[in-house]
Amino acid sequence: MVSALMVFLVAAAAAGAADVNLSTDDEKTLYALGVLMSQNLGPFNLSPKEMEFVKAGLEDGVLNKTKRVDLDTYGPKVNTLMQTRMAAGAAAEKKASEGFIAKAAGEKGAEKLPSGLVFKETKAGEGESPKPSDTVKVHYTGKLTDGTVFDSSVQRGEPATFPLNGVIKCWTEGVQKMKPGGKATLVCPSDIAYGDRGRPPQIKPGATLVFDVELIEVVKK
Numbered sequence: 001m002v003s004a005l006m007v008f009l010v011a012a013a014a015a016g017a018a019d020v021n022l023s024t025d026d027e028k029t030l031y032a033l034g035v036l037m038s039q040n041l042g043p044f045n046l047s048p049k050e051m052e053f054v055k056a057g058l059e060d061g062v063l064n065k066t067k068r069v070d071l072d073t074y075g076p077k078v079n080t081l082m083q084t085r086m087a088a089g090a091a092a093e094k095k096a097s098e099g100f101i102a103k104a105a106g107e108k109g110a111e112k113l114p115s116g117l118v119f120k121e122t123k124a125g126e127g128e129s130p131k132p133s134d135t136v137k138v139h140y141t142g143k144l145t146d147g148t149v150f151d152s153s154v155q156r157g158e159p160a161t162f163p164l165n166g167v168i169k170c171w172t173e174g175v176q177k178m179k180p181g182g183k184a185t186l187v188c189p190s191d192i193a194y195g196d197r198g199r200p201p202q203i204k205p206g207a208t209l210v211f212d213v214e215l216i217e218v219v220k221k
Helices: 002-015 025-044 048-062 077-105 169-175
Strands: 110-112 118-123 135-144 149-152 160-163 183-188 209-219
Touching (some): 077 110, 077 118
Antiparallel strands (some): 118 183, 135 149, 135 209
16 A cells, blocks of 8 residues: 555656646545655755655655665765755744844834843733743744744634743743733744754744734633
8 A cells, every 4th residue: 555655656756746637535635645745855955956866766765676876875864964954944044034033123112132032012911920830821823934824822713721831932931021911922033942943844944933922811720
């Protein structure tokens, strides 16, 4: 079964995505399999030309053809290449975010903290601010710097509840500055978000993230 699926994927790759017509449920499911497999290749940031080399290796492997390289020599280099590509991608992403962060920090009412977090209260709350050891209930929308939403409790219609010391540093620091009923925007550089690894495919390595947060309550123990 798996071999048949892989042969299908190889044939589709060789033909080119533009030549694949997705008519049946099985074809659409197989296409979905290919997309899921592609997520493992995201950190390599492959160009169209480089993708051709990957397709060739996939075809030779699945169809049991003669291998064109010594796997004992080049297999161990795959992880090194991935790490190098991820580091380069993260550096480029951080550089591209510098202007966005500077603009956010310059907005009226915004505060840039030593960690790099840009905090802007959009609605004042009341009561005591949470401590890192507290559990909080929040509504939030997470966005990339281009405005793309990658996660939202608001869209799900279900607030999120979690210990404040169990999330990314940006949240731990930023939500501590809020009070129940309050709202704020957190601009999180990658160093206090998901770092150089990111969370592919939605969050690239080195990505700056933006969260609109409403602190509903500090949950009583």
